[in-house]
Amino acid sequence: MRTSFAVGVDVGGTRIAAGLVERKGRIVKDAVMLTPDSGPFAIVDAIIDLIDDVTAGTHPSEVAGVGIGLPAQIDFLRQSVEFCTNLPLAGVDVRSLVMSRSRYEVTLDNDGNLAAFGESRFGAAKGARDFLMLTLGTGVGGGLFLDGEPYRGSRGMGGEVGHMVVQMDGPPCPCGGSGHIESYMGRAALGAKGCEAVERYDGSAILAEAGGDKTEVTAEHVVTAALKGDEVARGILLEAGDVLGRALVGLVNLLNPKLVVIGGGIGESCGFIMDRAEEVMATEAMAGRRDVTFVQAELGNDAGVLGAAALALDEYDSREGLHR
Ligand SMILES: [Zn+2]
Known part of the structure; x- marks a missing residue:
């Protein structure tokens, strides 16, 4: 039935x-x-x-x-x-x-x-046989579709795009590793960068977003300040976009996807992070870069x-x- x-x-x-x-x-x-x-x-x-x-x-x-x-x-x-x-x-x-x-x-x-x-069945990746999904939120999640099927690896634990190493001996990642994409782009990482920034630069709008309390700065304050045009906050997110772009160079070279779908709260509100990542990918990846389109997730x-x-x-x- x-x-x-x-x-x-x-x-x-x-x-x-x-x-x-x-x-x-x-x-x-x-x-x-x-x-x-x-x-x-x-x-x-x-x-x-x-x-x-x-x-x-x-x-x-x-x-x-x-x-x-x-x-x-x-x-x-x-x-x-x-x-x-x-x-x-x-x-x-x-x-x-x-x-x-x-x-x-x-x-x-x-x-x-x-x-x-x-997204594959009902959203932005309908009809795409080879694509990569990235969700930028509390953590950095991901999923892969290869040849029309979800790719999970030998036991189902593959597709962890957020835990690719992008920096040797880089900052700690919540998973226990270090120098992973999530070490730069997860909420905890962006909040920590925001804290550092308010110590270093006077007048950043990040502090105002946090109600003037340096100890209360979170990723959301960085994002909101950036969306209002604060250069320090934008700088933090653009640096994260650089990191992500480098990871995407590797992924595009390895997998030759048709689409990169970006979702998650931070991914959907800050298009300029992905624009930067796409720029880096488009400059540094091999010929497969010409096949890739970056799109926003549709299902929120x-x-x-x-x-x-x-x-x-x-x-x-x-x-x-x-x-x-
Ligand atoms: Zn990790």
């Missing part, structure tokens, strides 16, 4: 969003809550509550299953959470816990992979939910022997 809906759940460091999604990608019911900070089981409870909430009133036979995106490295074949920096979920059997208390099949995947999945905050639902629908169809 061809079901009409799937549930997509997008678990982030600060909020969890869920949606009941039609096959064509329309979210017919959604719900959101803050991510609990009282341990892994509270997070699982929240996921189950959200699934119950969005499926209330829908017959279970109409729902293909649940896809859950986690900010974690997932062993896709075993469906286990292997590594998770922002939430206490590593080693927790999220899939079994959710399945035992809901009536649906559950599939886990990395949130960056699912954002790419959403819904990319994760839509991608998770699309994954659940695909998994259902392959279990049932149906074809897209």
